[in-house]
Amino acid sequence: MDYQKIIDDLHLKYKSKTIKGEVASYIPELKKIDSNKFGINLYTLSDENFGAGDYQEKISIQSISKVFALTLALKHVGESIWKRMGVEPSGDPFNSLVQLEFEKGIPRNPFINSGALVICDILISKLKNPKIELLKFVRKLVNTKDIFFNEKIVASEKEYGYTNAAHVNLMKSFGNIENDIDVVLDFYYHLCSIEMTCEELSKSFLIFANDGILPHSKERIISLSISKRINATMQLCGLYDEAGHFAFKVGLPGKSGVGGGIVAVHPDLYCISVWSPKLNKKGNSAIGFKVLESFTTITESSIF
């Protein structure tokens, strides 16, 4: 299959399309992004790599990094993390407190904000220097030193992060946060502020396509079982309240962020990333969603 041509065609087709959507505006730093940015990257397990557009530009990966945090937590702490959160879809907008209160401070899954906050709390309790170890882990997946937090994003999130503070306080009131609230929020905002290119994103997710083994070094990072379970969790909970639609139309496990990135995994074959900052009503990249739908339709490569 001529992946380069398919990706070039998709880039050309959607570059000219006018698609409704708004750049994320809840923090000032994100609003500054040029809404016309658009990149696609495909990375295969046979180490081939196809890109189009702005795929080598750093983007704020935002919630996509929740997958890295979950992976680190499963690697270092294991299945006991599930005592503190579920793996069920939330069926609610991603910042809802209702469910969290109803379910006594136990987040429904690790990819909603409250779940990621608990993951942060777990990593803070377990790791000596969680911020450094997180960066080290992501850099290892990509085989680069060039991955950093964006401290401007961190500062902006902190200034406007009242909803997250509400979540973490509520969970603390239920006894599901061990560490100081400010420490948990600080780590969480750093987690959200990681910057990577589409190419790096695709490459970093290859372990989930490769049963837990890092392709370039053949090192096993996580077990086969953990790798499959993280894919399952992405499939069920990776796109906020649009996960069902994404499974239905794209048919791959994936994770999105409000920076406009989406990355999807085809087990045993490839990872694909798209970046386009305009978000649809559910908070996912509008063009990113359509590109991935077209890609799996053309290549007939849904997992279903």
Place this chain on the structure above:
Amino acid sequence: MDYQKIIDDLHLKYKSKTIKGEVASYIPELKKIDSNKFGINLYTLSDENFGAGDYQEKISIQSISKVFALTLALKHVGESIWKRMGVEPSGDPFNSLVQLEFEKGIPRNPFINSGALVICDILISKLKNPKIELLKFVRKLVNTKDIFFNEKIVASEKEYGYTNAAHVNLMKSFGNIENDIDVVLDFYYHLCSIEMTCEELSKSFLIFANDGILPHSKERIISLSISKRINATMQLCGLYDEAGHFAFKVGLPGKSGVGGGIVAVHPDLYCISVWSPKLNKKGNSAIGFKVLESFTTITESSIF
């Protein structure tokens, strides 16, 4: 009517009764209270004053002070405060975030925690030194200098106040809190920590029985209209999710606190306070409720 005899009889009757209930335990300082404490005080507009039991002992009035905060806010800011909260009963447990999220950060009324936090925010914006002015105001109502905050209670509330922090952060995320979160919470916890005797409580509420005029000085504190409206708000929202039951059984406007105090107002006649620390399932003094029910039944003095 021989009020002293009625009150003595009620005190005797309920002193020996075993009534289920638990002393408030959400902060350690409150747990220390002797659960057998029991006081009743009636203060009439003709300046008569009838007490029984521990009615001259200082108690932590807790949420009862929300009535003072509302009164101060109406006095200094006026009806515009209603742009930032409603006057409808909540129909939910008093610490629920669900309604607040659904209604976009606008608390349903000034007596649920979120509403009182907004009132605190309003007073901080308006008054130079809100803590001192609050104390001054309450002291004036009672004509005494002997009313203080309990700083141990403040410290204990702060240490365990994650639910309140969740509320205020959520409201800030909706733009309904103007001041710094820590400043708002600090004032709120001081508000909750006021200590008064039953006698002082009854006396301080006489303005609501007297159309806004302080009986001992004849000074008008608030307008007739504000006085009636505060009574109406107490009637509808003063006893958490038991306001309907209280109207039904007692038939007077009233306000309770988790310290075990309840004060009720009979317009044009009297105020009555009861203190007994064991709380029923709805968070109101179990014996306090029953004493007030018996009192209005015996004296046939419900407002309905």
Place this chain on the structure above:
Amino acid sequence: MDYQKIIDDLHLKYKSKTIKGEVASYIPELKKIDSNKFGINLYTLSDENFGAGDYQEKISIQSISKVFALTLALKHVGESIWKRMGVEPSGDPFNSLVQLEFEKGIPRNPFINSGALVICDILISKLKNPKIELLKFVRKLVNTKDIFFNEKIVASEKEYGYTNAAHVNLMKSFGNIENDIDVVLDFYYHLCSIEMTCEELSKSFLIFANDGILPHSKERIISLSISKRINATMQLCGLYDEAGHFAFKVGLPGKSGVGGGIVAVHPDLYCISVWSPKLNKKGNSAIGFKVLESFTTITESSIF
């Protein structure tokens, strides 16, 4: 006090005012009402009777009749009815199923639709011919034979009553409905279809102003205690999700219906009814609310 002049003035003032609002449209029969109809009637315990405008025209009293049903149930069955419903405000729009499901089929109070459906079920189990006995009861209160159901309204309600059917089925699934669903709904729709004039409405509510005694015959209909409790329930739950606002602005127990009627009770003094079909956003007569607010302000007769 010159009640006739006050009422005439209010009628004149509000007749010319343009007030936003919509005639109830959920059933076709109600939509047909002339939206400019406007009547006021005041009936005092001293048997004086003051009217203005269309106060002698029959109106569809709709939910106001829930007060009659509750009174009949308390009279015939007694306090055991509270095992099957509460007396707390709902804090939700009046047709919400959420609360009902959360609270396992126990309606929060007898004036929301689900509560009134349970009252209907109770009356069907207790009375031989509930429809006839209901009419007889209301006729007795007014001392007339000229009160009937409107069968067109009944038919219209039945045709569009899917929400009520949802409520009653849900409660049946929780075991809180004893009789056949169709029988309960049929009685409920008859209850809602009663037609009375403002004058008859005021007169029929005098028992609640008179401690349970029918003024014209001196017959005790209900006990003092039941009379006060029905007033308390009206105060807390009588105006859907605007009960707090009504207590705050009007300061009297009252009950509204989507036909545009509101009736309010001043214990020991009078009952007052207003009819104007345009409803505000909470489902209460927009002008009716304002007229009552003005009336208690002018006469300084709030119960608070």
Place this chain on the structure above:
Amino acid sequence: MDYQKIIDDLHLKYKSKTIKGEVASYIPELKKIDSNKFGINLYTLSDENFGAGDYQEKISIQSISKVFALTLALKHVGESIWKRMGVEPSGDPFNSLVQLEFEKGIPRNPFINSGALVICDILISKLKNPKIELLKFVRKLVNTKDIFFNEKIVASEKEYGYTNAAHVNLMKSFGNIENDIDVVLDFYYHLCSIEMTCEELSKSFLIFANDGILPHSKERIISLSISKRINATMQLCGLYDEAGHFAFKVGLPGKSGVGGGIVAVHPDLYCISVWSPKLNKKGNSAIGFKVLESFTTITESSIF
């Protein structure tokens, strides 16, 4: 791989295990099932067929038949059905009305009761004789004439189906039901009452493993795209509020019923059915879930 041995081993292992759970009891007919029944059947695309235990006994497939109804609706009506329901997980217990009311009568997906009721409504509008055509369709998938409704189950569902009646009435009130409520419920209860063996179940789901083509006749029943989308919908919404857990532990699209059956699909490979009537707290077969988890672990055949 020696499928027969794997299945025999699993049958032996779980037959002797004591697993907590309760046979469905909401209708009397289901309570009568022997809770020790236990069957497994695997049907491969290469037409091999492996069974153990009671896999040839007829079971009440209950909600599993919602997959047949969805397939028929997509086949006969096409993608326009999604105007009347979503494809997102519900995040709530399967019989909840809350979400349905909040989302104005639009069910979140076709596998919760409300969604299946809308599918029934769609089929009634489209097909001349929906009950007969449904049976015909299922019989064709299995290549047998021996599949029927169980009229005793239908009668039992009707007698106790107040929750379903509440759902359908609520949706009718929002305009999302076209046909008579009784007709819709009658068809829905017939749908739920279909009886099949595990062997027939596995065989009937092979079209979803075979990209829409019936293996025994090579006839295309649905398009490749519809087949994949039905799998995606099963993956996201097929096991009530345990879909995430099922994806996580089993890793295959699947559908369960309260009769104790679960069927799962491995695209391009096989279908597998398990029957064991004791249900876990989420309403899925407790042993069925565990058997499928063990099976995909042993065979390393999760789709993730």
